[in-house]
Amino acid sequence: MTDTARAAATTAATSGSKSEQAYAAVKARIVDGTYSPGYRLVLAKIAEDLGVSVVPVREAIRRLEAEGLVKFERNVGATVSGIDPTEYLYTMQTLSIVEGAATALSAPLIGAADVARARAVNAEMRECLQHFDPVRFTRLNQDFHSVLFEHCPNPHILDLVHRGWNRLASLRSSTFRFVPGRAHESVDEHEALLQLIESGASPDDIEKAARRHRSATLDAYLAQTNAGSLSAH
Amino acid sequence: MTDTARAAATTAATSGSKSEQAYAAVKARIVDGTYSPGYRLVLAKIAEDLGVSVVPVREAIRRLEAEGLVKFERNVGATVSGIDPTEYLYTMQTLSIVEGAATALSAPLIGAADVARARAVNAEMRECLQHFDPVRFTRLNQDFHSVLFEHCPNPHILDLVHRGWNRLASLRSSTFRFVPGRAHESVDEHEALLQLIESGASPDDIEKAARRHRSATLDAYLAQTNAGSLSAH
DNA sequence: CCATAGTGTTTCGTATACGATTTCGTACTC
DNA sequence: GAGTACGAAATCGTATACGAAACACTATGG
Known part of the structure; x- marks a missing residue:
């Protein structure tokens, strides 16, 4: 994890909501390249990494989808978008x-x-x-x-x-x-x-x-x- | 309800995901004016209306927030935005x-x-x-x-x-x-x-x-x- | 050897439950 | 009578659990 990502994660931890935390953390990892395009975002895995449950992670990923950073396919999962x-x-x-x-x-x-x-x-x-x-x-x-x-x-x-x-x-x-x-x-x-x-x-x-x-x-x-x-x- | 709204709702019902359904339904109601600016969107109430649980509704509302149609305040709730x-x-x-x-x-x-x-x-x-x-x-x-x-x-x-x-x-x-x-x-x-x-x-x-x-x-x-x-x- | 059906595993999708926070109403004090 | 403290109700936030769908793999028939 880069400094930028860590900083963002820390900031997120300060803010109370776990959903916000997940959002900021995943976003930071995408922007800084830790998760590069095509990377498979498995909800349970991310949830474990961040020490939260899957619900807020899922919500965070849907938000990232709305921003175009992530592609979400029903019953399949999320991947970092942008290869094309x-x-x-x-x-x-x-x-x-x-x-x-x-x-x-x-x-x-x-x-x-x-x-x-x-x-x-x-x-x-x-x-x-x-x-x-x-x-x-x-x-x-x-x-x-x-x-x-x-x-x-x-x-x-x-x-x-x-x-x-x-x-x-x-x-x-x-x-x-x-x-x-x-x-x-x-x-x-x-x-x-x-x-x-x-x-x-x-x-x-x-x-x-x-x-x-x-x-x-x-x-x-x-x-x-x-x-x-x-x-x- | 306008034709557009009805079409959106129908499409949503056809698509399998309840989260999608909730998203389209609430969006349609906002766009067609059923929920006007300032309207308080209570998760449990919407969930009951649509016959689903609160989790997909919450997700839908966060998506609408990302589009700027809804304002979401932590621990308070969501309101239809746009009065200002x-x-x-x-x-x-x-x-x-x-x-x-x-x-x-x-x-x-x-x-x-x-x-x-x-x-x-x-x-x-x-x-x-x-x-x-x-x-x-x-x-x-x-x-x-x-x-x-x-x-x-x-x-x-x-x-x-x-x-x-x-x-x-x-x-x-x-x-x-x-x-x-x-x-x-x-x-x-x-x-x-x-x-x-x-x-x-x-x-x-x-x-x-x-x-x-x-x-x-x-x-x-x-x-x-x-x-x-x-x-x- | 290839195609396909069946089975097991992974992962998603959502219902339910419960703790946390805010809000509102009421009673009490000054 | 105004302001404050407190408690109850409403609502949100998230963990957990379980059913459903997709995927991977093996076994079986051609």
């Missing part, structure tokens, strides 16, 4: 839309301090490219975008963004590879986004830019898979 | 975004037959305005938009649209009133949308138009309630 490249496409496309909107809505509320913070993160990302540290790069990437939409005044949209990121996180370390060429472009686009925000560009332009930023990552993935160099190893 | 005007704003804003995207993605796949069908629906809506039939108008409005995004190739986005509509449906008959002036504008905008699609306009233009269409409804509501200070769009 088609799902990846759907998720990325949806994320490009809601993330674009979230960023545009946040933009007027982003201050100089936020921009500076984002820039610092982006600088670190550049370093990661030189030292080739994809894991850290991915984490920093999330930090960067968090700065962009954390001020989003509409919690529903923010929630959709988070769900999208969670789904991606569950895929991250398994099926879909880090694409160095795309990563370089990405940090450049980050800087361009920050300048757009600083310059007080229209929400519409910011939305378009943010959307394109993610669409480009999707395109890079599609180009790679079409080229036949699949992530077979 | 702020929530209405959030929902409409989110819907304008996902619906706009869904319509734009569908547009290239919409054929002449679809357009004709939508036009017929819109004509009926005009009639409803003359006879003042808000209930029927609302149902037709949903039919109209269904034609627009039913071909959306991304099921995730489609799902978000449906969730938004469900939330609105639960509000419809209670808190938020029918605004005749806005309704007249609405049917005109529908026709404009259809012409945009027929003319093969760019997805971007279609998305903007679809988005504005919903934003305008939100604005009309805000103007009516004088809660204009909330507007962010």
Whole structure:
């Protein structure tokens, strides 16, 4: 179990409900990769691991299903979802839309301090490219975008963004590879986004830019898979 | 009970799982207004109504919570959510975004037959305005938009649209009133949308138009309630 | 050797039961 | 008369138990 997962589990233990605890614990394990796509989630086993009975575990898993992190089949069981490249496409496309909107809505509320913070993160990302540290790069990437939409005044949209990121996180370390060429472009686009925000560009332009930023990552993935160099190893 | 609700209930009865049955049944009652916002959902009572035990009911309600139709408070119980005007704003804003995207993605796949069908629906809506039939108008409005995004190739986005509509449906008959002036504008905008699609306009233009269409409804509501200070769009 | 039926094991699905928590009504005190 | 303390009722939360469905494996017939 990673630190992140352990932290989440601890937090969950603090909150009273065992159902909440199970939910947070399983979610953390999916997001951090302990349970990777296709992993079979056996209710009784998870219940024993967490020291609770199956009922709250079942409830937690149904909730995760509603978020798209888990696939539940009647009388068969639950598996961590997300192997399918088609799902990846759907998720990325949806994320490009809601993330674009979230960023545009946040933009007027982003201050100089936020921009500076984002820039610092982006600088670190550049370093990661030189030292080739994809894991850290991915984490920093999330930090960067968090700065962009954390001020989003509409919690529903923010929630959709988070769900999208969670789904991606569950895929991250398994099926879909880090694409160095795309990563370089990405940090450049980050800087361009920050300048757009600083310059007080229209929400519409910011939305378009943010959307394109993610669409480009999707395109890079599609180009790679079409080229036949699949992530077979 | 509306046709939609009856259909959902029937489907639920056909599917074997009691949890599914409870989910569909309660959802239908929320959407069709049998359970209106603020209604207290007592697990034991619902269980008895449906002839099942509390466990599947509880599970169903947690799922509805994940969809935003229900608010669940620990050790207190569940209530149908949606009274808050702020929530209405959030929902409409989110819907304008996902619906706009869904319509734009569908547009290239919409054929002449679809357009004709939508036009017929819109004509009926005009009639409803003359006879003042808000209930029927609302149902037709949903039919109209269904034609627009039913071909959306991304099921995730489609799902978000449906969730938004469900939330609105639960509000419809209670808190938020029918605004005749806005309704007249609405049917005109529908026709404009259809012409945009027929003319093969760019997805971007279609998305903007679809988005504005919903934003305008939100604005009309805000103007009516004088809660204009909330507007962010 | 393959197909298939039968049996055992695993795992899910839900009813029931009981402890825990909140809420509401009532009586008591100031 | 207002506020508080206490007890009863209602409701939730979860453990346990058992029936049902799916899966894996073996045995049997072709």
